[in-house]
Amino acid sequence: MxxxxxxxxxxxxxxxxxxxxxxxxxxxxxxxxxxxxxxxxxxxxxxxxxxxxxxxxxxxxxxxxxxxxxxxxxxxxxxxxxxxxxxxxxxxxxxxxxxxxxxxxxxxxxxxxxxxxxxxxxxxxxxxxxxxxxxxxxxxxxxxxxxxxxxxxxxxxxxxxxxxxxxxxxxxxxxxxxxxxxxxxxxxxxxxxxxxxxxxxxxxxxxxxxxxxxxxxxxxxxxxxxxxxxxxxxxxxxxxxxxxxxxxxxxxxxxxYDMKDPYGVYLKAISWMPMKDFHGLYHHGFLKAGYCYGPFNPFFNIIVNTVWYDTAFPTPGALELDMICTRILIRVESQSLDGLINLLLACISRISEHDAMIYLLKSNLELSQAIHMVGKDGYDTSSWDANAYKAAADASSDPQIEAYVHFVRESLPMVESAIWKLLSTQTLSSSKILHLSTLLSSSRSHPSKSLELTDELTKDALEMVSSYKEKFFSQQNFVRKKVEATLLNCEQTKGQYELRFICTVNESVGSKSFRDLKYSYSHINFWASPKIKHPVSNLSTNVEGSRIVHPVQSYCGGVMDFEKMATGRHTLTNPRIISHGELIACPVGIFVEDYNYFDPARDAKFIRAMNKTAWEEKLNWGDKIRRIKQTAALKMDL
Structure with missing residues (x-):
């Protein structure tokens, strides 16, 4: 600064x-x-x-x-x-x-x-x-x-x-x-x-x-x-x-001034993949392990890591998904950044976390370029080995760390040139994705670490997961119909666009009063592309009303709040607002939406979390009060 x-x-x-x-x-x-x-x-x-x-x-x-x-x-x-x-x-x-x-x-x-x-x-x-x-x-x-x-x-x-x-x-x-x-x-x-x-x-x-x-x-x-x-x-x-x-x-x-346009590699990666393949299969690997680090550029790394994970660890059942939880998408982006930073820290001695982030920003997340820049500035870059990718996978909470390190260090170099040639096209067809999956299938020879699960979902937890899934797919079907109708009838689109995927829904927009629990509108973010071959466009629309509700001139107190902040007379500050937003916008850990990707053979953490949640849901108020008192007494003893 x-x-x-x-x-x-x-x-x-x-x-x-x-x-x-x-x-x-x-x-x-x-x-x-x-x-x-x-x-x-x-x-x-x-x-x-x-x-x-x-x-x-x-x-x-x-x-x-x-x-x-x-x-x-x-x-x-x-x-x-x-x-x-x-x-x-x-x-x-x-x-x-x-x-x-x-x-x-x-x-x-x-x-x-x-x-x-x-x-x-x-x-x-x-x-x-x-x-x-x-x-x-x-x-x-x-x-x-x-x-x-x-x-x-x-x-x-x-x-x-x-x-x-x-x-x-x-x-x-x-x-x-x-x-x-x-x-x-x-x-x-x-x-x-x-x-x-x-x-x-x-x-x-x-x-x-x-x-x-x-x-x-x-x-x-x-x-x-x-x-x-x-x-x-x-x-x-x-x-x-x-x-x-x-x-x-x-x-x-x-x-x-000769300035360049930034771009979002994750949205670009989604737009390049055939939507039929993405909806039916690769959304699983994309959100589980679609990290942007590896031997290629960030965009290619996302695609390669996504296809590899679904090839090596396929989803246990068929799942057609065209609505992605925004929080999970943000999570994989945050995990990628953590992995990139820790990869640089592992392979370059004496570099700080702050400097690693600066080099990544200057190189637009291009790992090889960042390492080249670090070397020119006098740092030792000779420590590159398997530990670097292990540090990245560990920081990213990769679900299969050992398998990924073996893949990127042993299997991937043998097919690297073929993958470069395959991905150096404008788009990826289903046949090219299948070819890529075949090239990456050699990584299956490395057995994944067995979790030896001793837990399984309780009856209450299983019913909760089933209920969540039923509600999710009901909402997805409803929203998809509304968005498709909008694309067909909206004056700006007139049937010229087709839906690619939906980035979740905010159903709580436009309440009439603080006491009114009903909301007038829903806000939906989604991606659509022209039916004729043009770059993907980003559209945003409201499907349960005639307009999107945003704060405008009549927003109560909005202008006064900003003016007081500008003159330092407000208790709130811009950094404080952002730090609060980061708690919401940069989530980590396990989410409710992870039930869509639940694998009973591997997801031990999810099983334990859902069992605990289901057990707490069954508690009555008396039980909850006793638990609070027991916790407080334990803290006093400590």
Missing amino acids: ARNISLILRFTYGYYDEVLNALPLERMPALAPRLLKAGVCFGFGDPVTNIIINTLSFIPDKDAEPACGEPVPEPDGARIRKRKQMMKDLWDARAREEILSKIVAGNIPSSPQARTIAEHSLEGLVTFLTSYFRYLPTWDALRFLCVSRADLLVAICLIELGRCRRRKFRFRIHSHTVKTAFKCAALSAKLPNVDVFLTGMSALVSHLTHIVPPDNFRRRCYSVEDVIRLSKLFEETPKPQKQTIPMHLAGIRFHQ
């Missing part, structure tokens, strides 16, 4: 240096204090444009300085020339450096009141991103700002790509959410007049194409007349303009 803060401030210092060269401060000295007080670099333009516009639109207190756009009065003749020379002498290099020194202050001071306008800009940039994007931590906001060179709209483009947002839900400059986020940013940046800032931003949209140079990067130089003209533009009533202009210009800057 400290490194990113330093880099972002260096970018902003460069923008302020450019502004000092662009504005006629020697003839309009009143602009300097306004720049230092209100010239933040965030808004609907590029950073330099934002600084200039925020400076010009700032209205000082009465009797403080001349109004913005009014040059210092000059008499005629010799007195004009004399005054120009005097102003030029005053505005020498030392005066300019003095202003710049009030912007450049090094590290952020401990006292918010002592911060410079550049540091206030950084506060506002981070606050906007963490207010606008739900569950975006501060360190992640700083990372996006660093990559985008402190250009707010370019950072937004990056985050939207990373979160795979549909065009319908992307950044809209006139939305209430954007206005609220800008207000929070202005409050955290300690701007003297938040309303003036918001008005200036609205006016900027109307005149953006007249202010920004055509190439978006050309050095600017404004005369006194230019400043007066720009100032008068903001006195006019803003004209309605297409809200796509700011993001269009940001897109140009985005490509000039």
